[in-house]
Amino acid sequence: MAVTGISANRLELLQIADAVAREKSIEKEIVIEAIEEAIQKGARSRYGADHDIRAKIDPKTGELALTRHVTVVADDYEPEEGEAFNDYALLRLSDARRTDAEAEVGKEYVETLPPFEFGRVQTQMARQVVMHKVREAERERQYEEFKDRVGEIVNGTVKRVEYGNVIVDLGRGEGVMRRDQSIPREIFNIGDRIRSYIYDVRRETKGPQIMLSRAHPGFMAKLFAQEVPEVYDGVIEIRAAARDAGSRAKMAVVSNDSSIDPVGACVGMRGSRVQAVVAELQGEKIDIIQWNPDEPTFIVNALAPAEVSKVVLDEEDERVEVVVPDEQLSLAIGRRGQNVRLASQLTGWQIDIITETQDSERRQKEFAERTELFQQALDVDEVIAQLLVTEGFATVEDVAFVEEYEIAEIEGFDEDTAQELQTRAREFLDRQAAELDAKRKELGVEDGVLEIEGVTLAMAVALGEGGVKTVEDLADLATDEIRGGFEARGGERVRIPGVLESFSLAQEDAEMLILRARVAAGWIDASEIAQPEPEYDDEAYEMDEAERVFGDAPEAAPEAESEGESEADSEAEGESRDA
Structure with a gap:
């Protein structure tokens, strides 16, 4: 933009404003205001910076009015700290009344100034003012135009x-x-x-x-909205999407109309619809699966084309353990972990994959360990110990504190046997508690630590072994010092063990333990950690994770399919398959 001189005639001023407004796609009034400010600045440099000089351009005729204003202020008016009274722009009431009996606070005296020619320096300064104002207006216009897009x-x-x-x-x-x-x-x-x-x-x-x-999951979702009328109309919803840009993607869809197959609609006749999206994404292979409100089913669908034998959810840590047949392991994990990574992003769960052999070996190991535990703690033979493990008893506490009839109902047991087993279990726990308490005292852990809610004898011993012996010691810990964490040492990430790391405390539990210790130590008030009971909306909670990317949750059909090409699938792109 060029401003050759603010002293241009009135026709030139309007022509300049009109040209700049069209070029920068901003309002003509904004350009006129910028020119007015430039003229004011030039006039002040000529008449004095302290003068209140104002310029006004008529937007219809281009007529310029240049005026100097003096405002009447109260006699006790004091300028801001560090500033002197401006005699050029302000006039005290008593002084004004010497020449004008009707003067009052706020009255302005206006003097019309003659037009003048801008010098080279003034012209340059005016050009900078106009360009700055126009640039700001252009930026604001761009932001307002695109912020909602x-x-x-x-x-x-x-x-x-x-x-x-x-x-x-x-x-x-x-x-x-x-x-x-x-x-x-x-x-x-x-x-x-x-x-x-x-x-x-x-x-x-x-x-x-x-x-x-072009790598965002939303880009792929919007492309499908352009290619699939049902998605554009909202009949089919894209509930989640995950991408490894340029390589592979997964997308979960659901239909609001039970008569419409969401996967088939997105694939199109002979894959025509999905191929249009694939072409735009440079050959990226897309698995289209059916979203399901049942988390295990959705996770199984997301891991397609791999087959899944079993799913075990850990809702507290938002982790899921998936068991797959041995021959399906590489397919479930995918090349460089791509399949499981995309499935994890799609579902919002951390997915751990193990084979059926590994699962069987682990279960056998757990069975043997629990059998040995019951043999030693209850002083029973292997057959009885195995029967207890088979019936689902995992710890000595389980045996000691369940209802007696639950043990008596085991095949081959009776009430006397159940009573004897519970007696032995409680005696074992009492002996164990006495040993732990003796060790706690030997380590010097004070009784106050045990009185904190959530601290067990075993924890107290572990705290003592870690040098935490008083309530104040516990209150002074950080969560990482309890659970374990990482820190940088010499440019390397080093694992730092926590004093209660073996107890696998959740982050919230560790924080609460510290807060309770600080209450017991008198550092904070108990009211500071009081938390209201959460109110759960079961339906909203169930749908929340699936809604996080692409809108509201409808009812979903139970069947899950995927489309696209994977490492173990030799079918042509665009064909749908059962997951």
């Missing part, structure tokens, strides 16, 4: 490529696609047409940053 696909032209980052001309704005948001091996040249996904719009000092991506 997050989640949309936009078309643009590659403007330049800087260190792998692609700058895209979006017509009324400029977007940035960073190297990690592009599909690997995808090369763009200046002038290339490009489709991308707006995943963020940030307001920064250098202007709005429109962040683009």
Whole structure:
């Protein structure tokens, strides 16, 4: 933009404002305001910076009015700290009434100033003022235009490529696609047409940053919305998506209409719909599966094409253990762990995969360990110990404190046997507690530590072995010192063991233990750790994880399918298969 002189005639001023407004796609009034500010600044440099000089351009005629204003203030008016009273712009009431009997606080005296020619320095300064104001208005316009378009696909032209980052001309704005948001091996040249996904719009000092991506899962979901009318209309919903950009992706879909197969609709006739998306994503293979509100079923579907024998959920840690046939292990894990990684991203669960052989070996080991425990603790033979383990008893506490009839009902047992076994179990626990308590005292762990809710004798012994012997010692710990953690030493990440690491405490339990110790030590008040009972909406809780990416949760059909090509599938792309 060029501003050759603010002293231009009135026709030129309007022409300049009109041209700049069209070029920068901003309002003409904003440009006129910028020119007015530039003229004011130039006039102050000529008449004095302390003068209150104002410029006003008529937007219809281009007529310029340049005026100087003096405002009447109270006699006791005091300028802000560090500033002197401005005699050029302010006039005290008593002084004003010497010449104007009707003067009052707030009254302005306006003096019209004659037009003047700008010098070279004033012209340069005016040009900078106008350009700065126009640039700010242009940035604000871009931000307001694109802030509500997050989640949309936009078309643009590659403007330049800087260190792998692609700058895209979006017509009324400029977007940035960073190297990690592009599909690997995808090369763009200046002038290339490009489709991308707006995943963020940030307001920064250098202007709005429109962040683009072709690797975001939302990009794939929006492409399906363009290719599949049922998705666009909301009949089919994409509940979750996970991508390894340029290689493979998984997408969970569900239908609001029981008569429509969501997987088949997304695949299309002979794979026509999915192939259009695959082509845009540079050959990325897409597995389309049916979303299911039942977490185990959904996880099994997500691991397709691998077959799953068993699923064990640990809801507290949000982990799931999946057992697969031995020959399916490599397929379930995928190349470089790709299949299980995408399934984990799709479902929101940390997935651990083991084979049936490993599961069997582990169960046999646990069976043998529990059998030996019962033999030693209850002083029984191997057959009785095995019967207890087979019936689901895992610890001596289980035997000691269950209802007597639960033991008596075991085949070959009676009430006398059950009573005797419980008596032996309780005697064993009493002996064990006495030994632990003696060891605790030997280690010097004070009784107050045991009085803290959640601390057992075994924990007290472990704390003593770790040098934690008083309530204050426990209160002074951090959660990592209890559970264990990592820290950087010499540029390496070193594992630091926790004093109660063997008890596998959850993060929340460790924090609560410390807080209770601080209450007992008198460091904080008990009310500071009081927590209200949570109110659960079962349906909302069940649907929450699936809703986190793509909207509300409908009812889902039980059948799960996947589409696309995997490492162990030689079928052509675009064909659906049972998961």
